[in-house]
Amino acid sequence: MKTILSTLAMLSLAAACGDDDHQPPTTATSYALASVVIDAEGTRTTYVQVVDGLDGPFDNARAIELPGNGVVMAHGPHIFVGLAEEPTWVRYTVDATGKVAESGRLSLLNTGVTYIDYGNAIVDDNTAVTVLSEVPSAIIWNPSTMEITGEIDLPHLVREGFSVEVWTTVARDGLVYIPGRWADWEGGRIFPGVSTTIIDPVAKSIVAVAEDNRCASGGRAVFDEAGDLYVMGDGRTYSIHMFANARGETAPDNCLLRIKAGQTTYDPDYFYTIPSLTGGRQSIGELESPANGSGIGFAKMFHPDHLPPGVEPVDFAFWSVPAHKLWRLELADPPRAVEVQGIPFSTVGFEGSALDGKLYTGEGGDTQSSQVYETDPATNTAVLRFTMAGYFYGLYRLNP
Numbered sequence: 001m002k003t004i005l006s007t008l009a010m011l012s013l014a015a016a017c018g019d020d021d022h023q024p025p026t027t028a029t030s031y032a033l034a035s036v037v038i039d040a041e042g043t044r045t046t047y048v049q050v051v052d053g054l055d056g057p058f059d060n061a062r063a064i065e066l067p068g069n070g071v072v073m074a075h076g077p078h079i080f081v082g083l084a085e086e087p088t089w090v091r092y093t094v095d096a097t098g099k100v101a102e103s104g105r106l107s108l109l110n111t112g113v114t115y116i117d118y119g120n121a122i123v124d125d126n127t128a129v130t131v132l133s134e135v136p137s138a139i140i141w142n143p144s145t146m147e148i149t150g151e152i153d154l155p156h157l158v159r160e161g162f163s164v165e166v167w168t169t170v171a172r173d174g175l176v177y178i179p180g181r182w183a184d185w186e187g188g189r190i191f192p193g194v195s196t197t198i199i200d201p202v203a204k205s206i207v208a209v210a211e212d213n214r215c216a217s218g219g220r221a222v223f224d225e226a227g228d229l230y231v232m233g234d235g236r237t238y239s240i241h242m243f244a245n246a247r248g249e250t251a252p253d254n255c256l257l258r259i260k261a262g263q264t265t266y267d268p269d270y271f272y273t274i275p276s277l278t279g280g281r282q283s284i285g286e287l288e289s290p291a292n293g294s295g296i297g298f299a300k301m302f303h304p305d306h307l308p309p310g311v312e313p314v315d316f317a318f319w320s321v322p323a324h325k326l327w328r329l330e331l332a333d334p335p336r337a338v339e340v341q342g343i344p345f346s347t348v349g350f351e352g353s354a355l356d357g358k359l360y361t362g363e364g365g366d367t368q369s370s371q372v373y374e375t376d377p378a379t380n381t382a383v384l385r386f387t388m389a390g391y392f393y394g395l396y397r398l399n400p
Contacts, residue, residue, distance in 0.1 A: 031397055165182075174201075176200075179219045195211045272334065297331050
């Protein structure tokens with residue numbers, strides 16, 4: 001997982017951008033595109049590149065190369081790459097001609113961690129948050145100066161016997177929403193509850209910790225126009241059901257919960273199971289939004305009838321079978337869920353990316369390539385937008 005030195009990884013982009021055969025984009029509109037390639041030995045490498053359009057196909061000939069699953073964010077003309085082999089953020093800046101250059105670094109070595117964790121959000125030009133699950137705490141830093149400006153301790157994220165996951169942390173209206181998802185992978189347990197920690201990075205304080213035990217392992221906070229917050233408990237990608245299946249038991253249904261605008265606790269009167277919305281199917285992926293504040297969400301649902309003979313959802317092998325389909329959810333009271341049209345059944349894969357009011361997801365393909373679909377929430381239809389090398393890992397608009 002960590003066979004490539006960071007120095008060589010960072011130099012790969014500089015070398016590529018100086019190659020006459022691989023010139024960087026030269027238009028004002030450009031995008032950062034990320035992928036993960038998994039080789040025959042299971043070693044993962046993350047690639048990040050700048051492209052000037054979405055026509056594809058895309059290879060990784062002039063991409064930044066990182067060991068493992070790196071972390072990628074973008075803001076304005078900057079790409080922020082978090083390293084998996086050391087606790088360092090590296091900032092790259094893209095100018096109006098498309099030229100890419102490293103423009104800053106931030107080390108979190110003094111916090112006691114050894115890598116950049118997956119729960120991150122950029123709040124504004126001068127405020128970003130990195131959640132460290134091992135400590136646990138939220139590091140406040142300035143993406144303009146690449147300096148740490150504060151820290152918020154999060155001791156409530158520690159649960160004996162479980163490891164915590166904080167990915168799909170999001171920012172909205174100056175606040176940051178951190179999901180708490182706890183798993184004991186060796187013991188085959190998912191903590192049976194939903195937790196959302198709300199912090200104010202400017203005041204450097206915890207606003208509230210909202211918890212609910214009506215379903216398990218809630219992820220991303222998604223908002224509607226009124227400011228109501230919705231969280232879907234997906235059982236950590238259906239894992240709570242998988243473990244229960246293996247033991248001959250039954251797990252609580254995945255569900256949709258809500259925190260009303262202006263409140264900081266889950267609404268006791270709002271509760272919808274995912275199977276009640278989908279004709280019996282459980283969710284198996286994060287709740288995502290093409291535009292946070294639209295009240296529209298998307299999530300993959302598990303279709304057991306698409307499993308081949310001999311494959312049962314009792315271990316992780318079924319994640320690699322194309323038995324999962326993207327659905328659209330209208331986040332309201334009551335909510336409504338319908339299948340997305342024009343998109344294929346696929347493996348579980350990574351989450352998608354919101355861009356210009358649409359959702360981009362990697363579907364089909366294999367460990368070496370992806371078909372990236374563009375889903376329009378207005379029409380609930382998806383079209384194949386481009387193909388690329390590796391698993392689709394993120395798409396971001398850059399604004400030089």
